[in-house]
Amino acid sequence: MTPQDVLEEFRASGALLEGHFLLSSGRHSRHYLQCARVLMNGRRAARLAEALARRLPAELREAVDKVVSPAMGGLIIGHEMGRALDRDAVFLERGGDGFVLRRGFTIAPGERVLLVEDVVTTGLSSREAMAAIAALGGEVVAEAALVDRSGGNADLGVPLHALLNLDVPSYAPDAVPADLAAIPPVKPGSRAQPSAATP
Structure with missing residues (x-):
């Protein structure tokens, strides 16, 4: 699956949005x-996960x-990656000051974990998830992301x-271009976020 094929999957599903996003x-x-x-779409999710699994080195x-993923964003692709790799897939949830494992899920000490996310921007969620996995004794050996x-x-x-790999510029709150700042921002994600006000 080429990068253009992947982008076409996003376009076909209405998943590539334009506007002002926080x-x-x-x-x-933008x-x-x-x-x-x-x-x-389950077939599309499976297709993308299988393509991503093929990108991983054989070793x-x-x-x-x-496979471990943070909920909510990584939950579906994490599940599909587990299927593609024939491994159990569990997910972390937000609780207290970070991520926690619930629902009877476990990570055994020394267990080698592939962390799976939907999108990586700054890596903040990934690092928080890695800290939770390490606290449970697991070892994150790599991360995979759509x-x-x-x-x-x-x-x-x-x-x-x-x-x-998508090079889409993003801006700090104090560096938003004037034309973008003129558009009210939308918070499309599921994570609690700071105020949408821009300078």
Whole structure:
């Protein structure tokens, strides 16, 4: 699956949005990838996960004991990656000051984990999820994501394998271009976010 094929999947599902968006990182953008829409069709989700799994080095695919993803954004693609790799897939949920494991899910000490996200922008959610996995004794050996929109700048401390690398500019709240600031921002994600006010 080429990058153009992946983008076409997003376009076909109405998941590539244009406007003024406040990202979960607190940054602003003209574009937003609503991965929940591209994943709402089970066959498409499976197709994307299988393509992403094929991007992983063979030795990594063999090394992974479990797939872990943060809810909500990583839940569907994490489940599909578990299926593609024939591994159990569990998800972390927000609780207290970070991510927690619920629903009887476990991560055994020393278990090698593939962390799976829908989109990586700054890597904040990934690092929070990694901290929760490490606290349980798991070892994150790599991360896989549908989209890396960090421009290669997300510092995760492990290899990041993405199906699509998308260089979409994002702006700090005090650096939003005037034409973009003139449009009221929308918060399309599910994570609690800072105020949408822009300077």
